[in-house]
Amino acid sequence: MSVEDVNADAWRAYGRRQLDRAYTPPVPARISWTPWAGVGPGAEILGFISGHRVLDIGSGAGHHAVHLARDHGARVTGIELSPTQHARAVLAHADVQGVEFVNADVSAYLAEAEPFDAAYAIGTLAYIDPHRVLPELRNGLRPGAPLILSLLHTDLDGRGPSIQVAPREQLILLGDDPPLPTQMWVLAPRLWEDLLTEYGFRVESVELLHHPDDSAKVIQQLIRARCLPDGTPRITSRPRTTRPPLAHAAVGAGAILVGERGLLLGRHQRGTLELPGGTVEAGESFTAAVVRELAEETGLLTRPDDVTLLGTLVDHVDDVLRVTVGALVKTWQGRPTTQPNESVGDWGWYPLDRLPDGLFVCSAQILTAWMPSLRIDHTPADFTAYATDC
Numbered sequence: 001m002s003v004e005d006v007n008a009d010a011w012r013a014y015g016r017r018q019l020d021r022a023y024t025p026p027v028p029a030r031i032s033w034t035p036w037a038g039v040g041p042g043a044e045i046l047g048f049i050s051g052h053r054v055l056d057i058g059s060g061a062g063h064h065a066v067h068l069a070r071d072h073g074a075r076v077t078g079i080e081l082s083p084t085q086h087a088r089a090v091l092a093h094a095d096v097q098g099v100e101f102v103n104a105d106v107s108a109y110l111a112e113a114e115p116f117d118a119a120y121a122i123g124t125l126a127y128i129d130p131h132r133v134l135p136e137l138r139n140g141l142r143p144g145a146p147l148i149l150s151l152l153h154t155d156l157d158g159r160g161p162s163i164q165v166a167p168r169e170q171l172i173l174l175g176d177d178p179p180l181p182t183q184m185w186v187l188a189p190r191l192w193e194d195l196l197t198e199y200g201f202r203v204e205s206v207e208l209l210h211h212p213d214d215s216a217k218v219i220q221q222l223i224r225a226r227c228l229p230d231g232t233p234r235i236t237s238r239p240r241t242t243r244p245p246l247a248h249a250a251v252g253a254g255a256i257l258v259g260e261r262g263l264l265l266g267r268h269q270r271g272t273l274e275l276p277g278g279t280v281e282a283g284e285s286f287t288a289a290v291v292r293e294l295a296e297e298t299g300l301l302t303r304p305d306d307v308t309l310l311g312t313l314v315d316h317v318d319d320v321l322r323v324t325v326g327a328l329v330k331t332w333q334g335r336p337t338t339q340p341n342e343s344v345g346d347w348g349w350y351p352l353d354r355l356p357d358g359l360f361v362c363s364a365q366i367l368t369a370w371m372p373s374l375r376i377d378h379t380p381a382d383f384t385a386y387a388t389d390c
Contacts, residue, residue, distance in 0.1 A: 003167050003183040007127045008081055010172055010180040015084025017174055018061070024092040027066045033122060033150040033209065034220045040209045043067075045224055047146055049074040052117035055140070057106050058124025062089030062099070069098035077116070079106045107133050110140030117141075120148040126184045130165060130192075134199040143229030147201060151221050152186050153208055158217030160292045161188040163282045165195070189221055190283035201225040208291075210301060214333040217295060249321040251280045253289045254366045255307075257300075257329045261349035264336060265356075265363075266297065268344045274360040275367075276300075276344075286325045294329065297344055298336040306330045313365050315381035324381075326366035 001009075031043045046054065050073035056065040059078025068074040078101045080086040086103035093099060102109060106128070119141055125133065137147060154160055156170050167183035174180075187195075189206040196203050202225060209220040254277035257264040265273045276297050280289040287304045294300050310326040338345030350356060355376065359367075364378035369385075 004128065007182050010182045011082040011127075012084050013180055014172055014174060015082050015086075015088055017177055018088060019084055019091075024088065025061050025063045027063045027070070029067075029071075031064055031067055033148070033222050035123075036209075036212055039212060040207070040220075040222055043072055045146070045148055046118050046120065049118055051075065053077065053114070055079060055110075055116040055119040057119060057121035057137075058127070059089060059101065060085050060124075062093045062101055064122060065089075065099050065101075066093050066096050069096060074098065074118075076100075077102060077113075079104060079109055081105055107136040110136040113140060115140055115142040116145060118146050118148075120150075122150045123152070125149050126151050126186065127182060128185075129167075130185060130187075130195050134195060134201075138200040138227060141227040143227055145227045147196075147225045147227060149192070149223040149225070151192070151223065152184065153189070153219040153221040154217055154295075155184065155186045156218060158295070159186075160281075160296065161186050161191070163188050163191060163284070165191065188281070188283045189223070189288070190285075192221075192223055194283075196223070196225050200228050202228055208304065210303065214301060215299075217299075217301075248319065249323060251323045252362065253277050253280055253286050253293065253325045253327060254363055255290045255294055255327050255329050256310075256366065256370055257294075257332060258352070259349055262351040263349065263355065263367075264298070264347060265350050265359075266336075266338075266344040266348075267346040268360065272358055272360040273350075273356055273363070274344055275363040277363075280325075286327070290327045290329065294332070297339060297342050298334075298347055299339055300332045300334045300336055302329050302332040306332070309386050310366070310370055311383055311385040313362075313369060313381040313383050315365070315379060322362070322381075324362050324366065326369055328370065 033040045052074055054074045054076045056076055056078040059065050059080045062078050065076040065078040069076050076099050078089055080103060083103055086101055089101045167185050170182050170184045171179035172182055193203045204224045204226060207222045209222055211218055254275040268274050276294050278293045286309055287307045290307050291302055291304055294302055308328045310328055313324040315322050336347035361378050364376045365381045368374050368376050369383045
């Protein structure tokens with residue numbers, strides 16, 4: 001069974017369960033791009049849509065489509081592959097003017113439909129192979145039309161995004177019913193940007209939206225893109241060789257958090273004390289790496305705007321070049337705790353004037369680059385500052 005067939009079966013079963021419960025979600029007073037009310041922007045990011053044709057991809061029970069038609073005057077087509085989800089929308093909202101609900105595969109439907117003025121997907125595009133759906137979306141939107149995508153950044157288990165275009169298993173939960181296995185494309189923002197660019201869109205912004213509960217690890221990403229007109233000049237670049245390079249560098253990031261009780265340090269399984277941090281993943285910015293590593297290692301949540309990159313440290317171990325970027329985290333949420341399957345834990349706060357022995361050398365280098373007055377012995381490293389006001 002193909003990945004998308006697995007997903008189709010799951011959403012057919014989910015819709016049947018909701019039909020049996022006779023549950024219809026209320027039409028919202030304000031569109032929400034996440035499952036959490038009041039988080040993120042509203043319908044204004046779609047632009048002016050009154051009288052315009054708007055496509056709701058994976059419209060489910062139809063409540064978002066009805067909101068845009070009733071409150072914003074849009075002419076909305078809700079496209080839904082699951083026949084049971086489609087039935088929920090029709091049963092509840094068949095009489096609403098300005099809305100039509102279509103039971104079809106979105107790619108097949110767009111191949112025959114007139115181009116739309118805008119399109120959006122709230123959590124649903126992650127269940128479709130992007131290499132299949134994005135070309136059809138490009139052809140199914142008029143030039144300049146916005147495409148708004150709400151997608152998982154961390155998955156439902158709190159794991160970070162993939163850096164390869166491959167699905168991972170996720171379970172849909174509904175009350176006490178057995179979980180429904182699905183396959184989702186939970187991709188890093190840079191990877192979504194590359195895919196959208198490849199298929200004729202310009203990405204205007206990517207925003208990470210956090211759960212209002214500080215202890216929750218699930219993060220959404222909201223992508224605003226725009227369909228480029230045919231013939232838009234594209235600047236070409238030479239592709240990299242397919243021959244793998246010799247490994248010669250290690251790239252990492254380390255985070256400085258200073259609270260009322262001092263500096264946050266954790267103990268590695270090897271015994272050294274370290275700042276939160278780790279390896280920067282492919283397709284990931286240094287700021288994103290700090291946010292991700294902090295959540296994965298300590299359970300603390302922070303926002304990219306609260307991370308200030310201090311500068312680059314360069315040294316080497318034998319023939320391996322070590323590039324480390326230090327960062328200062330200004331504010332965060334939660335309490336640091338040991339996380340399962342992490343090599344660093346037992347987090348604690350240490351006064352800056354009484355730091356312990358046995359610091360990891362990369363952490364020591366970051367700390368003295370940030371505060372040269374700290375008397376810490378370590379191997380030398382070349383430091384290039386990014387900011388001078390921290």
